[in-house]
Amino acid sequence: MRIDLHCHSTASDGTDTPAELVRGAAAAGLDVVALTDHDTTRGHAEAVAALPEGLTLVTGAELSCRVDGISMHMLAYLFDPEEPALLAERELVRDDRVPRARAMIARLNGLGVPVTWEQVARIAGEGSVGRPHVATALVELGVVPTVNDAFTGDWLGDGGPAHVGKHETDPFEAIRLVKGAGGVTVFAHPGASKRGRTVPEAVIAELAAAGLDGVEVDHMDHDAQTRARLRGLAGDLGLLVTGSSDYHGSRKTCVLGEYTTDPEVYGEITRRATGAFPVPGAGGA
Numbered sequence: 001m002r003i004d005l006h007c008h009s010t011a012s013d014g015t016d017t018p019a020e021l022v023r024g025a026a027a028a029g030l031d032v033v034a035l036t037d038h039d040t041t042r043g044h045a046e047a048v049a050a051l052p053e054g055l056t057l058v059t060g061a062e063l064s065c066r067v068d069g070i071s072m073h074m075l076a077y078l079f080d081p082e083e084p085a086l087l088a089e090r091e092l093v094r095d096d097r098v099p100r101a102r103a104m105i106a107r108l109n110g111l112g113v114p115v116t117w118e119q120v121a122r123i124a125g126e127g128s129v130g131r132p133h134v135a136t137a138l139v140e141l142g143v144v145p146t147v148n149d150a151f152t153g154d155w156l157g158d159g160g161p162a163h164v165g166k167h168e169t170d171p172f173e174a175i176r177l178v179k180g181a182g183g184v185t186v187f188a189h190p191g192a193s194k195r196g197r198t199v200p201e202a203v204i205a206e207l208a209a210a211g212l213d214g215v216e217v218d219h220m221d222h223d224a225q226t227r228a229r230l231r232g233l234a235g236d237l238g239l240l241v242t243g244s245s246d247y248h249g250s251r252k253t254c255v256l257g258e259y260t261t262d263p264e265v266y267g268e269i270t271r272r273a274t275g276a277f278p279v280p281g282a283g284g285a
Contacts, residue, residue, distance in 0.1 A: 003032040003261040006244030011043030013132035015249030018043035019050035026052040028256040034058035039093040041081040051281035066168035078273035079183025086177040096167040103164040158196040182275020186214040192221035208237040218243025218259035
């Protein structure tokens with residue numbers, strides 16, 4: 001089995017629609033794909049409707065969190081999307097996205113960058129507007145060569161001159177909320193140091209004690225040394241180890257199935273979940 005547990009669609013900051021994503025996953029030879037858009041489940045219904053025969057969909061989301069001033073992302077799988085407490089928290093995060101994007105644009109204008117709200121809104125389309133859309137605007141304007149180059153301390157990264165904070169969930173609260181909705185939690189790309197400061201191992205240990213299920217180890221932003229270190233840490237803490245592409249369509253260079261999750265780990269995730277269940281494809285439209 002080939003299992004990719006971290007992918008994005010146009011419901012957040014990917015460039016493939018949910019239907020295109022699942023069709024692309026099947027074409028890439030995946031058996032299981034997870035749709036984990038940022039702080040939203042809006043793409044799930046379209047993905048389910050288009051799900052090809054032979055492909056299983058894991059519903060989820062990537063939650064925006066912050067601990068000790070460090071931004072981090074929490075992958076949440078197979079939770080009940082209508083559970084009131086988790087739904088309310090996701091809405092708080094989403095509602096902060098437009099004011100934040102407008103504030104980043106204002107800061108960029110102050111730096112002499114002629115980005116506009118209309119440009120960023122066009123790039124975001126129907127998705128939840130966020131930093132990747134502002135970063136794409138910078139690429140369009142020739143300010144930076146790639147989206148990743150915008151996510152540095154020179155521009156939109158933490159501490160950068162155009163960075164603006166947003167409402168982010170405490171990860172301990174995120175674990176509690178996701179568990180309350182019957183879901184499973186995995187710390188996304190915890191060693192992605194190019195994105196900014198990373199969460200110390202001592203805090204990951206505290207998160208494990210609070211109920212964190214796993215860590216995403218095999219990821220494009222982790223070099224071999226980082227993957228080995230995280231794999232050892234996961235073993236020490238009794239955490240599941242996942243691998244994923246973090247696919248965003250043409251917005252990033254990664255491809256579907258670039259990194260995958262062991263079938264036994266996937267099986268454990270599905271066993272722990274009670275809020276929702278994987279959806280087997282029956283041949284979608």
